[in-house]
Amino acid sequence: MGLALILLSLLIFLKKPFEDVSRYSVWAILTVVVVFEFSIGATLSKGLNRGLGTLLAGGLALGMGILSQLAGKWEELIITVSIFTVGFCATYAKQYPTMKAYEYGFRVFLITYCYIIVSGYRTGEFVQTAINRFLLIALGATVALGINVCIYPIWAGEDLHNLVAKNFMGVAASLEGVVNNYLNCVEYERVPSKILTYQAADDVVYKGYRSAVESTSTEDSLMGFAVWEPPHGRYKMLRYPWQNYVKVSGALRHCAFMVMAMHGCILSEIQAPPEKRQVFKRELQKVGSEGAKILRDLGNKVKKMEKLGEEDILYEVHEAAEELQQKIDKKSFLLVNSESWEIGNRPRGEGDPQDLLNVDEERHFLEYKSLSEAVLDLRAVKVPKGWGEQAAAEKKPAVPVGVGDENMFRKQISWPAHISFTADAVTKEEESKTYESASSLSLATFTSLLIEFVARLQNLVDSFEELGERAKFKDPLEQAPTTTGGFSNRLSNVLTVKD
Incomplete structure (x- = not known):
């Protein structure tokens, strides 16, 4: 930025015959201040918007200025009406969502038009004012873009690529952490106040999925700048599918919501007994580790820009999930209070004859439901393409005991400690069963x-x-190292083939 400003500030020292350039050099300096951004895509986007807005506004203001001069005594009225009309139309047009990428161009268009009309009316030099402003703005944008590209270039597309790959690793770390913490029966003795207000915190589990959930605005901004960038580096396609990176990140965010909800189970007031968790420990750990492995594999594939292989990447995690579902079916009595089951406990009383006819059918239905014999087969599930399904309800975080940002842990208890389990009090016994x-x-x-x-x-x-197909990622089978080396290597390959 400093170098660009110095180069354009040299214009003020120009003498004859460049006095006009020296007088209007402030527009080149202002262009650098406004256009210069950290990424090349942002600089190019603002530069093109500013140049296009200036060119269109200059041409329109020039034609309106000449028309107002020909109008004679109606010159002031024509100028006033034109300023109102241009201001109204430009502000109204930029409200459309399709014009969001050109919002800055509309602002420049409005400023340039008003400046040329007003200054041209005072000096009578509409043509000279329009030409000087456009040339100096073009010069400032060119200098800013040239320095941005030549000195430590930062590409918005590369930042978007790295952000998506990083989010995969963060969600994987959160998934492993939340499963291990739950099985170790660890909870917060004092929940950090920043977690309760959804702010950045040092908690590893919280920080991993929070980064993926909150990256929506950053990804949209980077994608908006990346589409302006020319083919470069590993992204040599003319119209690179940056929107598919945002789509992949959205699918990852959809999975991160589940990790967020599981973390809410650790933060909740009511906790499952440790002995019941140990029954499902092996299956839960296997599902968590296999899920985290898939996320890391996909993150590495995104980072290396490689397609998936021929093997089914979801096979192991589906097997682990089916084992967990089967274990739940066998041990379903641990997840409910069997004493409260309706089977065998229905009061025998006279009722409506129609109700008596439906008793056997309803009892058969309840027996089938209570046995939990169905086995989940995730391969047969048709996953909808849309995002209309509701996410599971999250547990409300526990109220902090004290205010602080430190993570203090303690062993979880099965239910709140103020419940007294005394056999002589019927009310207390009912409360204990409710919490159990x-x-x-x-x-x-x-x-x-x-x-x-x-x-x-x-x-x-x-x-x-879909991203791999549209972005033409490398096929892992084609990445096998080719036989290179000297004469001895080639000779050994030939002998091996003959054998």
Whole structure:
């Protein structure tokens, strides 16, 4: 920025015959201040918007200025009406979503038109004012873009690529951390106040998925700048599909919501007993580790710009999820209070004859539902292409005991400590059973969220494959190292083929 300003500030020292350039050099300096950005895409976008807005406004102001001079005594009226009309139309047009990328160009168009009309009316030099302003703005934009490209270039597309790959690693770390913390029965003794207000915190689990959830605006901004950039580096296509990077990140965010909800189970007041968690420990750990492995593999594929291989990347995690579902079916009695089951506990009383006819059918239905015999087959699930399904409801974070940003941990308890389990008090006993049932359901909530995470991975894989096809990622089979070397290597290859 300093170098660009110095180069354009030299214009003020020009003497005859460049007095006009010296007098209007401030427009070149202002252009550098406004246009110069850290990334090349942002600089190019603003530069083109500023140049296009200046050119169109200059041409329109020049024609309107000549028309107003020919009008004679109606000159002031024509100028006033034209300023109102241009200001109204330009401000109205930029409200359309399709014109969002040219919003800065509309502002420059309006400023340039008003400046040329007003200054031209005072000096009577519409043509000279329009030409000087356009040339100096073009000079300032050219200097800013040239320095931005030649001295430490920063590409918005490259930043978007790295951000998406980084989010994969963050969600994978959060998934592993939340599963391990839940199985180790670790909770916050004092929840950091920043987590409660959804601010940046040092917690590893929280920080990983929060970065992926909150990167929407950054990705949209980077994509808006990247589409202006010419082919460069690894992105040699003329119209590179940057929007597919945003789509992949959206699918990843859809999975991160499940990790966020599972973290809410750790922050919740009601916790499952440790002994019940240990029953499903092996299956939960396997699903968590396989899910994190897939996220890391996809993140590395995005970073290296490689397609998926022929093998099914979701096979292992689907197997792990099916094992977890089968374990839940076998141990479903741990997730509910069997004493409260309706089977065998229905009061025998006279009722409506129609109700008596439906007793056997309803009992058969309840018995089938209570046995939980169905086995989940994630390969047979048709994942909808849209994003209309509702995410699972999140647990409300626990209220902090004290204000502070430190993570203080303690072993979880099965239910709030103020509940007294005394056999002589019927009310207390009922409350204890209520909390015991709720604590078991919290374990069912955590496992169901983890299985839902696995189901959502299919959308992520589909989005990645679409990105790989449109961006022409490298095929991993073609990346096999070719035989290179000296005469001895080639001779050994020939002998091997003959054998």
